[in-house]
Amino acid sequence: MRGARHKRMHSLTLTRLASPAAIRDAALLPHIDRLVRRTLDSWSPSSRVLLLDQAKKITFELTVKQLVSFDPGEWTESLRREYLLLIEGFFSIPFPSFLSFTTYGRALKARKKVEAALKEVIRKRKQERATTARREGEDEKKKEDMLEELMEGGEEEEGMTEEEMVDFLLALLVAGYETTSTIMTLAVKYLSDHPRALALLRVEQDGIRARKKDEEEPLTWSDYKSMPFTQCVINETLRVANIISGVFRRAMTDIHFKGYKIPKGCKVFISFRAVHLDPDYFEDARMFNPWRWQNNEVVQQVGGAGIYTPFGGGSRMCPGYELARVVISIFLHHLVTRFSWEEAEKDRLVFFPTTRTLKGYPINVWRRRKEGSESEQLGTIPVNLSSSSSSSSSSSML
Numbered sequence: 511m512r513g514a515r516h517k518r519m520h521s522l523t524l525t526r527l528a529s530p531a532a533i534r535d536a537a538l539l540p541h542i543d544r545l546v547r548r549t550l551d552s553w554s555p556s557s558r559v560l561l562l563d564q565a566k567k568i569t570f571e572l573t574v575k576q577l578v579s580f581d582p583g584e585w586t587e588s589l590r591r592e593y594l595l596l597i598e599g600f601f602s603i604p605f606p607s608f609l610s611f612t613t614y615g616r617a618l619k620a621r622k623k624v625e626a627a628l629k630e631v632i633r634k635r636k637q638e639r640a641t642t643a644r645r646e647g648e649d650e651k652k653k654e655d656m657l658e659e660l661m662e663g664g665e666e667e668e669g670m671t672e673e674e675m676v677d678f679l680l681a682l683l684v685a686g687y688e689t690t691s692t693i694m695t696l697a698v699k700y701l702s703d704h705p706r707a708l709a710l711l712r713v714e715q716d717g718i719r720a721r722k723k724d725e726e727e728p729l730t731w732s733d734y735k736s737m738p739f740t741q742c743v744i745n746e747t748l749r750v751a752n753i754i755s756g757v758f759r760r761a762m763t764d765i766h767f768k769g770y771k772i773p774k775g776c777k778v779f780i781s782f783r784a785v786h787l788d789p790d791y792f793e794d795a796r797m798f799n800p801w802r803w804q805n806n807e808v809v810q811q812v813g814g815a816g817i818y819t820p821f822g823g824g825s826r827m828c829p830g831y832e833l834a835r836v837v838i839s840i841f842l843h844h845l846v847t848r849f850s851w852e853e854a855e856k857d858r859l860v861f862f863p864t865t866r867t868l869k870g871y872p873i874n875v876w877r878r879r880k881e882g883s884e885s886e887q888l889g890t891i892p893v894n895l896s897s898s899s900s901s902s903s904s905s906s907m908l
């Protein structure tokens with residue numbers, strides 16, 4: 511997508527789905543909170559869960575709700591089953607489509623089913639809108655979702671066909687689903703491997719929960735804004751293991767850079783990973799060290815200079831950057847305040863074809879005891895919320 515259409519869709523995504531204002535004011539935050547709690551509530555007090563699966567369930571249900579206002583249920587689950595087959599096709603060999611038993615063939619079939627399901631939703635919505643228009647004056651409540659926004663644009667004015675709407679909805683589903691859920695899982699993996707970081711994060715999150723009347727009271731925007739160490743953990747996870755290792759751009763004109771010429775028309779791959787792991791910018795670059803983000807000098811050096819770019823940059827920068835942070839933060843909050851866990855099997859990080867843990871991170875979880883005995887145990891780990899090497903802290907919203 512390019513030009514004016516791209517601009518409109520980008521800003522629509524930002525304003526409707528993911529801007530701080532949309533998250534704060536449009537009751538999105540309590541909704542995310544509810545979805546996360548709902549999934550965690552479904553875990554028995556002591557059980558084994560595949561964390562990546564659970565994280566994906568949350569991000570899928572959230573996105574479907576934002577796109578077409580469907581709450582979790584049978585419809586979303588069957589859509590998700592087809593959608594998973596579709597995603598598998600992204601990383602498979604494109605055999606001819608008549609070989610329907612291959613991963614690629616199954617993905618094509620699933621794409622058709624997902625498309626049909628979404629078209630059905632679009633048609634029903636059109637009917638609802640037509641009925642509402644006839645009953646003008648009865649003050650019917652309009653749906654507040656992306657589909658409504660696309661329809662408000664008007665098919666004639668924007669020339670958006672049903673197919674294009676389906677494509678756009680699917681693109682949004684893909685953009686936020688795999689990325690956010692993988693980072694949720696990897697953050698937990700890194701925390702498990704770094705008990706001191708986990709202890710600090712837990713102290714921060716326990717502090718927030720202690721100000722609430724019970725486990726159910728949802729987090730607010732100001733709670734989210736008082737999680738500086740959690741943001742350091744998210745920053746660091748995105749730095750060492752971003753699921754998006756880089757992006758492509760095309761040179762629109764001849765570019766001269768450090769003695770090299772990139773001719774007009776050339777495609778360039780901008781590798782985030784190469785810069786994020788460059789020791790010139792990050793000391794002990796391959797080490798997971800969330801405390802580095804408490805150092806304002808580091809934050810300033812890499813933030814504004816296009817060095818730390820987990821969400822890309824320029825006119826195509828990820829519009830979901832704040833939404834992703836909010837979802838990951840809320841997830842970490844409920845996970846660490848309610849549960850303890852250990853790896854159920856040894857799992858490891860791989861970076862090809864995408865960044866993930868090989869087994870989807872199976873863990874054994876158990877409920878934390880209510881009255882702080884565990885926190886007391888954690889208290890034996892030195893829990894100093896500021897870095898030993900720096901005096902200042904930063905919420906580091908890079």
Ligand code: HEM
Binds near residue numbers: 528752825831
């Ligand atoms: C941790 C989670 C996420 C990461 C790491 C991530 C990262 C990225 C990156 C690197 C890009 C390419 C930017 C560029 O070309 O400069 C991108 C694009 C995009 N992301 Fe995200 N993203 C995340 C979550 C989300 C979420 C939750 C949404 C849903 C609202 C979303 C929607 C999009 C869209 C629509 C684009 C295309 C933007 C355009 O081309 O104008 N992303 N993302």
